[in-house]
Amino acid sequence: MESNAEQILELKSIYYAYHNMEGETRALTDISFTMKEGEFVAIVGPSGCGKSTLLSIISGLLTPEKGLIKINGKYLRESTTNIGYMLQHDQLFEWRTIYHNVILGLEIQHMLTTKTKAKAHELLDTYGLKQFENARPSELSGGMRQRAALVRTLVLEPDILLLDEPFSALDYQTRLRVGDDIGQIIKKEHKTAILVTHDLSEAVSLADRVIILTPRPASIQQTLPLIFHLEEDTPLNRRNAPEFKNYFNLIWKEINGNE
Amino acid sequence: MNELSVEQKNFLHIQKRHRRVVGVSRILILLSFLFIWEFTANTGIIDSFIFSSPSKIALCFWELTADGTIFLHIGVTLYETILSFLLVIGISVLAAILLWFSSKLSEILDPYMVVLNSLPKSALAPLLIVWLGANRTTIIVAGMSVAIFGSILSLYSSFSSVDPEKIKLIYTLQGNRFHAMTKVVLPSSLPAVINIMKVNIGLCLVGVIIGEFLAARNGLGYLIIYSSQVFKMDWLLLGIVLLCIMAMLLYALISLLEKWCSKRY
Numbered sequence: 001m002e003s004n005a006e007q008i009l010e011l012k013s014i015y016y017a018y019h020n021m022e023g024e025t026r027a028l029t030d031i032s033f034t035m036k037e038g039e040f041v042a043i044v045g046p047s048g049c050g051k052s053t054l055l056s057i058i059s060g061l062l063t064p065e066k067g068l069i070k071i072n073g074k075y076l077r078e079s080t081t082n083i084g085y086m087l088q089h090d091q092l093f094e095w096r097t098i099y100h101n102v103i104l105g106l107e108i109q110h111m112l113t114t115k116t117k118a119k120a121h122e123l124l125d126t127y128g129l130k131q132f133e134n135a136r137p138s139e140l141s142g143g144m145r146q147r148a149a150l151v152r153t154l155v156l157e158p159d160i161l162l163l164d165e166p167f168s169a170l171d172y173q174t175r176l177r178v179g180d181d182i183g184q185i186i187k188k189e190h191k192t193a194i195l196v197t198h199d200l201s202e203a204v205s206l207a208d209r210v211i212i213l214t215p216r217p218a219s220i221q222q223t224l225p226l227i228f229h230l231e232e233d234t235p236l237n238r239r240n241a242p243e244f245k246n247y248f249n250l251i252w253k254e255i256n257g258n259e
Numbered sequence: 260m261n262e263l264s265v266e267q268k269n270f271l272h273i274q275k276r277h278r279r280v281v282g283v284s285r286i287l288i289l290l291s292f293l294f295i296w297e298f299t300a301n302t303g304i305i306d307s308f309i310f311s312s313p314s315k316i317a318l319c320f321w322e323l324t325a326d327g328t329i330f331l332h333i334g335v336t337l338y339e340t341i342l343s344f345l346l347v348i349g350i351s352v353l354a355a356i357l358l359w360f361s362s363k364l365s366e367i368l369d370p371y372m373v374v375l376n377s378l379p380k381s382a383l384a385p386l387l388i389v390w391l392g393a394n395r396t397t398i399i400v401a402g403m404s405v406a407i408f409g410s411i412l413s414l415y416s417s418f419s420s421v422d423p424e425k426i427k428l429i430y431t432l433q434g435n436r437f438h439a440m441t442k443v444v445l446p447s448s449l450p451a452v453i454n455i456m457k458v459n460i461g462l463c464l465v466g467v468i469i470g471e472f473l474a475a476r477n478g479l480g481y482l483i484i485y486s487s488q489v490f491k492m493d494w495l496l497l498g499i500v501l502l503c504i505m506a507m508l509l510y511a512l513i514s515l516l517e518k519w520c521s522k523r524y
Contacts, residue, residue, distance in 0.1 A: 108438050
């Protein structure tokens with residue numbers, strides 16, 4: 001299959017299973033989809049269906065048993081495209097200041113230069129963390145911590161962002177605000193992003209397209225493009241739009257229909 | 260300064276009184292112990308030849324400082340303890356890092372480590388004398404042998420209890436296992452390392468004294484064993500008192516290190 005230029009990510013019949021002494025647990029069967037540059041895709045599905053496994057495979061942390069992944073037309077192993085991964089918990093290190101947490105990735109990839117350091121300071125400033133540069137993570141609120149974790153990912157200038165339920169550890173109010181916040185940041189930076197979530201309203205408010213997975217072993221049940229007729233397409237405006245409820249119910253029925 | 264509320268003042272007052280009671284009680288226990296000891300020894304209730312007395316011990320310390328021999332004993336024991344302590348910490352950190360990098364190796368070695376850890380190390384001392392000779396090396400190795408296996412085991416278990424999600428973060432930032440060690444495992448195990456140091460400084464002292472009992476010509480362990488053989492109870496008890504003070508000071512030194520570390524990290 002030929003991949004055209006604007007196709008940043010391509011997955012083709014991905015299979016994966018976990019093995020232990022009791023037997024094997026099939027997690028993913030025949031997952032295929034493609035993504036365009038700048039697109040925001042949300043992946044939803046019943047809990048424990050293998051959503052996070054999929055992200056681990058795209059990021060290269062796990063190797064699929066079958067199938068292939070191409071990024072910018074190159075196989076994952078040969079690809080030089082930077083992939084950013086945001087985990088469920090911020091995992092900021094208490095023994096480092098916020099600034100030193102943010103430059104952890106730069107340190108590891110030996111990319112600490114005057115330019116990247118300036119970039120880190122600039123991003124911290126842009127996202128309202130300038131005054132906390134020298135603070136310890138425990139001094140920050142949950143929302144600010146998650147923003148610091150995003151800056152840690154963005155400072156590496158990833159072309160693809162993988163978000164593994166990054167808001168689920170936050171309380172409801174913070175979650176709405178940070179979800180909105182981070183959604184806007186990703187749009188503004190024109191990042192291609194995949195969000196894995198069990199929160200359907202989060203998926204509908206943020207994504208351009210929703211991929212619904214079946215229960216384990218997960219395969220793609222349906223792909224649903226989201227089209228909102230809004231002057232200003234922000235997550236918060238979406239929540240108040242009439243289409244929001246329709247999409248929400250549609251996805252809800254899809255997921256619960258097979259139980 | 261904000262004006263303190265009555266309740267806050269009251270609370271502070273109670274806390275202050277509590278600390279004072281604890282401090283005074285501690286000193287009182289020591290003083291009354293010394294007093295009763297001195298009193299009973301002087302009035303002949305206990306035999307001061309066998310039990311000695313605080314004043315005799317003090318006098319004995321004075322005599323031994325005059326010719327400087329006591330400083331030699333203290334210095335030798337201190338040197339041996341600190342050297343074996345530093346070697347134990349260095350070797351066990353290196354060994355635990357090695358075991359962490361190779362989980363297969365750690366699984367293979369696990370039963371051997373457990374056996375070596377539960378073995379009474381004083382049983383090794385006679386063996387060490389034969390192998391290494393009755394010299395300082397034997398004493399330092401004896402000091403290390405008491406602490407090293409337990410220290411490797413607990414360091415390794417602290418290394419492997421690091422949150423796997425934190426290690427996953429390193430991999431998502433394109434790091435490798437070496438980065439996971441230097442950026443996550445080592446810094447997050449610093450409190451565990453200090454705790455192990457606190458335990459080990461005491462254990463090394465135990466091992467060094469065992470070694471000195473058997474293979475020394477100076478040091479506090481030698482002083483104790485020699486004075487028991489020639490029945491100089493003043494010397495023997497002086498040795499024990501000095502060991503108490505030494506153990507306390509070494510422990511305090513590590514507490515100081517802990518405070519310094521927690522301020523920096």
